[in-house]
Amino acid sequence: MNNRKIIKGYKTLISSSFNVDTSIDKFKDGIIYTFFSDEFNSLKVGFAENEKVLEKKLSNKKLILLDMKKGNKKDLLLLLTTLKELGIKYSGNLYFKYSSSLMRHLSILGWPIGRSLYKQRKIKKELVCA
Secondary structure, eight states, X not given: OOOOOOOOOOOOOOOOOOOOXXXXXXXXXXXXXXXXXXXXXXXEEEEESSHHHHHHHHHHTTOEEEEEEXXXXXXXXXXXXXXXXXXXXXXXXSEEEOOHHHHHHHHHTTOOOOSSSOOOXXXXXXXXXX
């Protein structure tokens, strides 16, 4: 016969504190942008807190602003994660080697890329009635 003991008791709750970062500043609104470097044939995506910061970044290097729009850092992090999952690599400074497939991905993901380097194809379908 099995000698099993049933132990009756009460479970106690242990209180603990979590250090959760609830600051909204982490995803504060600003400007998401795309720069193009003609010298290195590369794209740079990024986030700036305001237009003054964006102008400073633009004036420091020989870059061309392709497009910009309102956004936040979360948008940039989501873009980088998605591009990584698609197998598109970038340097530590968020520079990407220019390619038409990269431009297509950025366009599909809603990233501001302008119309100077990438023209979206428009597919027209016609219905034929018999």
